[in-house]
Amino acid sequence: MTSSRILIYVLRRDLRLADNPILHEVSRVLRSSQNASFTHLLPLYVFPAQQVEVSGFLSPGTTDSPYAEARSKVGGFWRTGHHRVKFLAESVWDTKSSLEKVGSGLEIRVGVTSEVIKDMLEAYKTLDGEVSAVWMTEEEGWEEKQDEENVRTVVEAEGKEFQLWKDEKYFIDDIDLGPSRDIPFQDPKELPDVFTSYRKMVEPLREAPRKSVPPPSQLLPLPDSIPPQSSPFVQPSSLENLIAALEKPLHNDDELEHPPKWPNGANSAFPFSGGEKAGHERIKHLVTSGSMSAYKDTRNGLLGEDFSTKLAAWLALGCITARQVHEYLLEFEDGSSALGSDAIGYGNGENKGTAAVRFELLWRDYMRLCTRKFGARLFHIDGFRHGKSVPWKYVDGAERKNKRRHSNSAVDAAEALQRFLEGRSGTGLIDASMRELYLTGYTSNRARQNVASFLAKHLRIDWRLGAEWYETQLVDYDVSSNWGNWQYNAGVGNDPRGEGRVFNPIKQAFDYDPQGEYVKTWVPELRDVEDPLAVFQAWRLPVDQRKALGLEGVEWVENPLKRIDFYVSKPSKGSGTFASGNRNRQQEGQGRNDLNDEANAAEEAQGTSRGSSNHRRGRGWGRARGRGRGRSRGRGGGRGGSKGHTTDETPRRKQNMGRMDNAATLEEAIA
Numbered sequence: 001m002t003s004s005r006i007l008i009y010v011l012r013r014d015l016r017l018a019d020n021p022i023l024h025e026v027s028r029v030l031r032s033s034q035n036a037s038f039t040h041l042l043p044l045y046v047f048p049a050q051q052v053e054v055s056g057f058l059s060p061g062t063t064d065s066p067y068a069e070a071r072s073k074v075g076g077f078w079r080t081g082h083h084r085v086k087f088l089a090e091s092v093w094d095t096k097s098s099l100e101k102v103g104s105g106l107e108i109r110v111g112v113t114s115e116v117i118k119d120m121l122e123a124y125k126t127l128d129g130e131v132s133a134v135w136m137t138e139e140e141g142w143e144e145k146q147d148e149e150n151v152r153t154v155v156e157a158e159g160k161e162f163q164l165w166k167d168e169k170y171f172i173d174d175i176d177l178g179p180s181r182d183i184p185f186q187d188p189k190e191l192p193d194v195f196t197s198y199r200k201m202v203e204p205l206r207e208a209p210r211k212s213v214p215p216p217s218q219l220l221p222l223p224d225s226i227p228p229q230s231s232p233f234v235q236p237s238s239l240e241n242l243i244a245a246l247e248k249p250l251h252n253d254d255e256l257e258h259p260p261k262w263p264n265g266a267n268s269a270f271p272f273s274g275g276e277k278a279g280h281e282r283i284k285h286l287v288t289s290g291s292m293s294a295y296k297d298t299r300n301g302l303l304g305e306d307f308s309t310k311l312a313a314w315l316a317l318g319c320i321t322a323r324q325v326h327e328y329l330l331e332f333e334d335g336s337s338a339l340g341s342d343a344i345g346y347g348n349g350e351n352k353g354t355a356a357v358r359f360e361l362l363w364r365d366y367m368r369l370c371t372r373k374f375g376a377r378l379f380h381i382d383g384f385r386h387g388k389s390v391p392w393k394y395v396d397g398a399e400r401k402n403k404r405r406h407s408n409s410a411v412d413a414a415e416a417l418q419r420f421l422e423g424r425s426g427t428g429l430i431d432a433s434m435r436e437l438y439l440t441g442y443t444s445n446r447a448r449q450n451v452a453s454f455l456a457k458h459l460r461i462d463w464r465l466g467a468e469w470y471e472t473q474l475v476d477y478d479v480s481s482n483w484g485n486w487q488y489n490a491g492v493g494n495d496p497r498g499e500g501r502v503f504n505p506i507k508q509a510f511d512y513d514p515q516g517e518y519v520k521t522w523v524p525e526l527r528d529v530e531d532p533l534a535v536f537q538a539w540r541l542p543v544d545q546r547k548a549l550g551l552e553g554v555e556w557v558e559n560p561l562k563r564i565d566f567y568v569s570k571p572s573k574g575s576g577t578f579a580s581g582n583r584n585r586q587q588e589g590q591g592r593n594d595l596n597d598e599a600n601a602a603e604e605a606q607g608t609s610r611g612s613s614n615h616r617r618g619r620g621w622g623r624a625r626g627r628g629r630g631r632s633r634g635r636g637g638g639r640g641g642s643k644g645h646t647t648d649e650t651p652r653r654k655q656n657m658g659r660m661d662n663a664a665t666l667e668e669a670i671a
C-alpha cells in the first residue's frame, strides 16, 4: 500500500500562481497541521485537441492523429492560430517555471482532458502513488462545461473525489460572501439583458471586488512517479519545442489565398509575451507611465501600445485577474505603494481613467455572465435575441476553400468573405484592421466594432464566420467576450439597439483616424494618397491618380465590396473647417447612435467616445465632422453652402457619386 496520496490539479485558463484559489488552498493545507487527504500535488495542463491542433506533437514517424483537426464549425478555420498558440505556450511555460520555483512543476499533455485523466488514473493502479482527488476550475464555455462533466464522470467512476472550483479571475466574484459583495443573484436568468442595468446592480465598482489571495511560497511535492504522455504523442522538452509543435500543423495550410504582408515601418500594438510575469509587468508599466489615468481619453485609439491596456490576452488565460488589476489601481489611487508615484493622478483617488478601466472589466464580467445565462445560444446565428429577420448569406468551409458552387450568391459571398478576411474589401478602416489582426493577433476595440458591424450589417454575411476568424487570430480570444461582442455588433445579442446600430466605417475613420495614419500603416498601398476620403474609400480616387499610384486594376480599388454613403465638404472660405456626413437621414441617425453612447446608458462603453481621444480633436481632416450628430453637417453645410453634396466633386463625378450613394443606400435598406 502506497503512502503518497496525489491531488491532480488540472489547470485551464488559470495559468498563474498568485490569486489562484486552488494553489492558495493547497498552500494553506501545507501550512496547517491539518491531516490532508493528499500528500503530493500533480499540476497538469492539457492542450485540448478540439481547440488546439495537436498533430505537431505526434512522435516521429507517426502521421495519424487520433483526433479530428481542430477546426471551426462554420468556416473550417484553425481554431487557434499562430499568435495565440505562441502566447498560450509562453503562458503555460511560465506557469511551469513558476511552479518549479515553489517546489512543484507542471506536466504538459495533449488530447482530451477526460481521456488524459482516465489514462492517469489507470496508470496509477500500477505505479507508486494513489490519486485521491482531481480538482479543476470552472469555465463558462459550452465545450468547457462538457469537459468538466466528462472529467467528473471518469473520476467519480473510479471512486475518487472530483471538485470544480470557481475561478476567481473576474472583477466581481460569484455569489458566496453575500449580495453586498458578490454577484447579487444565484440564478443566471436574473442577469439583465442590458449591461447598464447589471452595472447599476453592482456599483460602486471600486468597492465591489474581493481581495486577491497571495501566491504560494511552497507547494506539495510532485509524485515520485508520473505516467508519461500517451502515444502517439510526445511531450516537448523546451518552450521552443512546444511552440514548434503547436505551430507545425498551421504551416501546412494557409488560411488565406493572398495573405497580407508586413508593411514597412509598421509596429505591432501587441509585442508582448504570455505568462503571469509579463502580465504583471504590463500592469506596472500602465500605472507608472500614467496610461491608466489617461485611459478614458485614449481608449479609442488605433495605433500604438499604450492607448488601451492590452491586458485582455493575459486576462483570457487567467495569467492575471481583474481584481489584481483593481488592486494595483487602488494602491495607485490611494498612494499606498510607490508604484506610479510620478504619474498623473497618484494618491488622488479614483480618476476617470482608472474608473473607465474598472468599467471595461465589468463588461468582461457581463459577457461571461451572458454565456452562463444563454449557454450554447452564444454560437447561434440568431443569437440571444432569437433574431430571425436577417437574410444572412451563408458560406461553409468547403465553399470558402474551393469556391464550390452552390448558387451564385454563395460563391459571391465566399469571395466577399475571402476578400474581407484578407483586408481587400476596399474600405480602408476595415482593411487596415483585418490586415493588422492577421499580422499581429491584435486590433483595437474600435476597429473590432467596425469590422463586426461591416461583415454583419453591410455585407450581411453570417457573422459567425467573423467570430470564428477572430477566434483563430486574436491573441486575446475569450469565448464569452468574442462571441458576445460579435452578437452585440451583429444585432442579435444584448445590444438594446440591435439592428438599429450600424457603424459607418468611413465616418468612424474620420473620427478616430483623422490623419489616416492607421489605414496608411496597414494598407501601405495608400500611403501616398492625400485625399482622406480616398484613403478611407479608395474607389474615390480619380483614374489618373490610380494610374500614378499603381492602383489601376486593383480589385479592391476598382470594385469595393461596399460603396458606403459618405461625403466631405471642403472648408468654406474663412471657416477653416470640413464638414462630413451621411447623405440620408437614416444613416445620419445611425452615425449619431454609434458615437454618442455615453450619453445613452443603453450603449455604454462599447463605443465610449465622448470627451475623449486627442486624435479626434481638431487636427486636419477630422475637424468639424459633426461627430455624427448631424448638427455640424448643418452648420458646415450652412456656412459652406454645401449642404447635402460634396463641394469638391466635378458635376460628372457628383452624378456618379449620387448613383453610387443611392445604390449603397438602397442595398442597406433592403438588407
Ligand SMILES: Cc1cc2nc3c(=O)[nH]c(=O)nc-3n(C[C@H](O)[C@H](O)[C@H](O)COP(=O)(O)OP(=O)(O)OC[C@H]3O[C@@H](n4cnc5c(N)ncnc54)[C@H](O)[C@@H]3O)c2cc1C
Pocket (backbone or CB within 6 Å): 299, 308, 309, 310, 311, 312, 313, 315, 316, 357, 360, 361, 363, 364, 365, 367, 443, 444, 445, 446, 448, 449, 452, 470, 474, 476, 477, 478, 479, 481, 482, 483, 485, 486, 489, 606
Ligand atoms: C467583435 C468583437 C470581438 C471581441 N473579442 C474579444 C475577445 O475575444 N476577447 C476579449 O477579451 N475581448 C474581446 N472584445 C472586447 C474588446 O475589444 C477587447 O477586450 C479589447 O479590445 C482588448 O484590448 P485591451 O485589453 O487593450 O482593452 P482595454 O480597452 O484596455 O480594456 C480593458 C479590459 O476590459 C475588458 N474589455 C474591454 N472592452 C470589452 C468588451 N467590449 N467586452 C468584454 N470585455 C471588454 C478586457 O478584458 C480588456 O482587457 C471584442 C470586441 C468586439 C467588438
